[in-house]
Amino acid sequence: MTSRQTLALLRQFESRNVTHVEADGSWPIVWERAKGVHVWDAEGRKYLDLTAAFGVMASGHANPRVVRAGQRQMGSLLHAMGDVHPHPLKAKLARELSRITFERWPGGSLQQKPLRRFNASTLQRGKTIFCNSGFEAVEAALKTAFLATGKHGVIAFEGGYHGVGYGALNATHREHFRGPFRAQLGQFGHFLPFPESPAALPQLEKALQTLSHRHRIGAILVEPVQGRAGIRVPPPEFLQLLRAWCDRHGALLVLDEIYTGCGRTGRWFACEHSGVVPDIICLGKALAGGFPLSACVGRADVMDKAWPESCGEAIHTSTFLGHPVGCAMALAQIEELRQLKLVEKSARLGDWLLKALQSEISDLKYRVLVRGLGLMAGLELRQRDGSPATALALSLVKRLLRLGFIVLPEGEHANVISLTPPLTITQLQLGAVVRGLGEELRRLA
Numbered sequence: 001m002t003s004r005q006t007l008a009l010l011r012q013f014e015s016r017n018v019t020h021v022e023a024d025g026s027w028p029i030v031w032e033r034a035k036g037v038h039v040w041d042a043e044g045r046k047y048l049d050l051t052a053a054f055g056v057m058a059s060g061h062a063n064p065r066v067v068r069a070g071q072r073q074m075g076s077l078l079h080a081m082g083d084v085h086p087h088p089l090k091a092k093l094a095r096e097l098s099r100i101t102f103e104r105w106p107g108g109s110l111q112q113k114p115l116r117r118f119n120a121s122t123l124q125r126g127k128t129i130f131c132n133s134g135f136e137a138v139e140a141a142l143k144t145a146f147l148a149t150g151k152h153g154v155i156a157f158e159g160g161y162h163g164v165g166y167g168a169l170n171a172t173h174r175e176h177f178r179g180p181f182r183a184q185l186g187q188f189g190h191f192l193p194f195p196e197s198p199a200a201l202p203q204l205e206k207a208l209q210t211l212s213h214r215h216r217i218g219a220i221l222v223e224p225v226q227g228r229a230g231i232r233v234p235p236p237e238f239l240q241l242l243r244a245w246c247d248r249h250g251a252l253l254v255l256d257e258i259y260t261g262c263g264r265t266g267r268w269f270a271c272e273h274s275g276v277v278p279d280i281i282c283l284g285k286a287l288a289g290g291f292p293l294s295a296c297v298g299r300a301d302v303m304d305k306a307w308p309e310s311c312g313e314a315i316h317t318s319t320f321l322g323h324p325v326g327c328a329m330a331l332a333q334i335e336e337l338r339q340l341k342l343v344e345k346s347a348r349l350g351d352w353l354l355k356a357l358q359s360e361i362s363d364l365k366y367r368v369l370v371r372g373l374g375l376m377a378g379l380e381l382r383q384r385d386g387s388p389a390t391a392l393a394l395s396l397v398k399r400l401l402r403l404g405f406i407v408l409p410e411g412e413h414a415n416v417i418s419l420t421p422p423l424t425i426t427q428l429q430l431g432a433v434v435r436g437l438g439e440e441l442r443r444l445a
Contacts, residue, residue: 003030003042023354026398029406034061036335037425039406050407050433052422055227055259055376058286059336060424066289070334082321083314090130090322093330097283097297098126100268100334105277127303130322131294134258134284135163140296141280142167142219143316145252147306151218155211155251157194159229159412162221162256171221174228174412190215194226198235208245219252220245221281224270227259230411231378233371239274252279252302258294259376262286263337263423265298266374273373289333292324297349304353344424350374353419353430360438365445366392377419379437392444399440405433 001009007030010019020027030042037060039047059066063398067421073089080087102124129140148151156162156171163169164177170189172178178185192207193200211217220242226232239255246253255278260270267273269281279302284294284437297308307316320326337343354372357379361368366389367382381389381396393415400407410418 001042004190006030006042009095012298020208027401029401036060036062037422037429047401047404047406048421048429048433050405050419050421052286052420053290055264055285055420056290057333058262058264058423059289059333059340061290063289063333063336066092066329066332068133069328070291070293070325071168073328079320080322080324083310083317084320086117086322087324087327089324089327089331093128093322093327094128097128097295097335101127101281101297102277102299104268105272111124120438122180125300126297127300128298129316129415130327131284131296132292132318132320132323133163134256134281134282134294135165135168136318137258137282137294137296138162138171138221138256139165139256140316141254141282141298141317142171142221144280144296144298144303144306145219145254148252148302149218149250151216151251152188153211153215153217154189155208155220156189156191157222157226158191158192158227159232160191160221160223160256161226161228162223176412189221190217194229194232195234195238196232198237201235201237201241204238205241205245211247212245216423217249217251219254221254221256223256223260224274225373225376227264227376227418227420230416231372231376233373236274239276241270243278246279254278254282256282258282258284260373260418261345262333263281263343264374264376264420266343266350268343270373287333288326288330290337291326291329293323293330296330319388324394337423340424346374346423348428349430350377352427353377353434356434357437361441364441364445368441372419375419375421375423375425379417379419380411381415381417388415390415393417395444396437396440399444400433400436403436405436407433 007021031039032042033040037049039049077087106124131137131140154171158173160173162171169178170185173191190211195201195204243253255271257269271278280298282296287293354370357370366384369380371378381393383389390413393409397407397409408418410416
């Protein structure tokens, strides 16, 4: 089908409020196929993907190792029985997630800073609840925190996005997502400002203290870098402050690394930039290289305290829990990140990208702020008076699409251009989009 025919069918048979279609035909394109860092639309036009399809395709679209793993698994066991009759790959992936998180951290890159642990005498091992989408991993983490602490309150942050399921919505800040359903929410989330400079930390510490007097807080849920809010990067001391607060008040530190995990920020996990070990980490997006699989991975002592032994009927489960195809692809994805040294490449290219962007926009006549970690970068566009340049950003996104670059607007005002490409992208390809951004910004000005 042509793009026009596909969009016409969606207009007829898909619910409204899902696919946005511009009347002039400038948005969206209809994807036909993808390979590596490129996407082709239904008319055969080729694009450079600077989104990694919402950050999912870390090792590239249709990565051969990941695809072969999924195909082999489909031929032998296409579906299993979630929490009843297990399959070997679920066990292998749970072990691998423990190895790349809690087992690696005590003697790995975080050892450079003092670690505060829930129980220093406990062997550092992770235990996993498998889920399908990111928000399900967050909700499994929220349940775990409540069961482990007996306290229902959760501290989250302004700008935070943790998904749109009813549990996760209690901690997702943006009114666009929460507002229509507020009357049905439990309202157990308490929001504090997300700091972007060390100067904001003393005020945050005071706010945390005030909340601890007014509410029974069982968890702090936070993104180490806020993605949907516009690639907002806090100071390294932020997570350290939260870790210390949780230790003092008997709360769990839950990190939503659904977007930032699997090498996106130049480390395996973004918390490693701060030297902080969480109690629970939520993973998704890039975890399985394109298959809908997510995971709530908690320290073993926390998970064992929260969840009882199964007596034949799990109290948190799903039909597709630990899907065999997803597990096969996730194991292949983790190995590909290792073999291709994509985490290290993300760090190296991320440093180059930020410098190149700064250089490209240095002579612009309006405000453009550049920030990021690894291959997770954002350009915030503002008018001379400091107000969000939303119209400019949206125009830029559409003009870049016509030039063959797929980018997305982020932030509450859609005035941040995010760059989260596959980690397999080259410096030459990044250079092309940097030049394109600069040229189009000057033209639009």
